[in-house]
Amino acid sequence: MDLAHLFQRRLLVVAGKGGVGKTTVACALALEAARHGRRTLLCEVDGVARGAHLFQVPPLGIGEVAEVRPGVFLMAVEGKAALAEYLQLIIPVRRLLATVFKSRIYQHFVAAAPGLKELMTVGKIWYEAERLDDDTGQRRWDLVIMDAPATGHSLQYLRMPAAARDAFGTGLVQREAQRIVDLLTDPARTAVNLVTTAEEMPVNETVAMHRQLCDELGMPTGFLFINRMHRCDFADDDLARLGASAERHRDPRSRTALRELAARAREEAGWTRVNARYRARLARQVSMPIVELPHLFAEEFTAQEVRTLAVHIAAQAGGADQQEERA
């Protein structure tokens, strides 16, 4: 598989444990998709608009769409708003709905009904992925990327359409849920990409998530992105020499500098070894093509860093043509 094939899909899900850099990888993927000429909608789920911050545009309201880069559109999706939009589609009586939306019962029910927000969120993303433009009749988006919430929660989202289909034996909801399941499980239209760091907890979750995707949900997978890799090992001898040299120096400033050099080298070497160990475990236990992304040392993570990640992704997953073009 390469990016050209990946971007032929209609829906890419980007999932992973909290704090591993899912959003930045999703943004980088969106940039690459646009570079492949795909008109791309990046959906941020759960009302957190970090993508807007990374692309340096003002925060978006729920359901609002903004073109943040040529060919890259950003939208914040939230279950409650999606439910209201859906109800307007199936119950086209404005006055009646206005009464319903205002009632406390509706408010409470929507807040607490199990799985409803998740179902509506995935439903909205499905709607966007299949949506035709009112004027042209063409597909509105070539590709929709879902920046999913943290692992446990993204499973709840991805599981909901099938759960709803089974819970509602008949009727419109059952039929619509089935159509969403069809999209999610179709390898020609959908791929779930996982993001992780090469450390114990994220790797455990990634292995478990991969198993659930394949065995329980039957969802097709794309790339496994191993983010924030440290790749600079230092020989123990050199570390020892730095230490010894620090003790020999009389000048306190040189002594401090050598100690700091040694400490930072130990830190980097330590994480490099941890990362290598867990990367090997991922390669053994998760049967997905791997893209390795370096830890980017930066004072602040900005659009520039996202761009850098996109270049790394293209270099490793771009396929032969792409790599030549870049060279």
Next chain:
Amino acid sequence: VKSLAAVVAEHGVVICAGSGGVGKTTTAAAIALHGAAAGRRTIVLTIDPARRLADALGLRVLGNEARAVRSDTAGSLHAMMLDQKGAWDHLVERYAPSAEVRDRILGNRFYQHLSQSFAGSQEYMALEQLHELHASGAYDLIVVDTPPTRHALDFLEAPQRLVDFLDRDVVRWFVKPYFSAGWATLRIVNRTVGAVLRRLEDATGVSALVEISDFFVSMSQLFEGFEARVQRVAQLLRSRQTAFVLVASPEEEVLAEAEYFCRQVETLSIPLRAVVFNRVHRESQLPERRLDEAWVRRLAARAVGSAEQGERLAANFFRYELQARGDTLRIEAFRKQMPKRTAVATVPNFDEDLHDLTGLRRMLPHLAE
């Protein structure tokens, strides 16, 4: 301002909150180890520890039982893991007034397909467990690791959402068998309701509405007195014995979330007592702000006897300095808007994943600073 260790010493319940992936579980275990080392009978209530940490805490076997940890500390250390799976089944089994109600709930089609998506069961179970441990009087210090949530506050709000779910007004709607006179009357008296119901029947099928109604009928029996229990736990959380510790890493996304938490704590009267910054890249101790880079390169090259290795070492050092400066600036900005008199602990990035008692011991000095 006190140290985190001093805050822990003054409280009987310590709750570690924070968004996912910031090292909450490890921090909770380290705080517990610190308490036990100080001679207190301590227990850590944990949710999903890394395998090696679970090993270290003797928690390979699932089940809600307290297990003694061989920690060689002055006070005893116990650990307990909350079983994440089937938290709702446990709730149902525990609180169903009769075997009949229990079976009716467990057999309900909606319950079976959707109980995995019910919010709040895990959080509620954690709080129930905390309350039981506290009431038992067997421990001087109880440290709670909260479930991984998108937002740090979800943990606290989950029980209230459960109460809302079974809100009287909502339940009055649903707690009537679907074909009962109640629904029929509602339908006739209120034309709006009638129209909505007809549409709903089209959308979901009548049998689904029957099941939903039946589900609420059964669940409402389960939660007799539920609100009272939630209130009781809420009281413990807001009492003077309880300290909240916010765990964060110095990343922008995490700190933005942490800021939101800090803004909310006062309105919710949550006793936030300390913040732990985890995996912080430390700035070097060199006095000057602008470092003579050529000098550092020469120094490194001479120490290891190789210009090339010296170059690599120096480049690595500069990269870490850059990252460390970012961490420092973000933490400083965060501390400006933190509630006053909140203790702060800064735990460095170290050079490994910490998951065993030896690793946890490396954290301890930083909790006492």
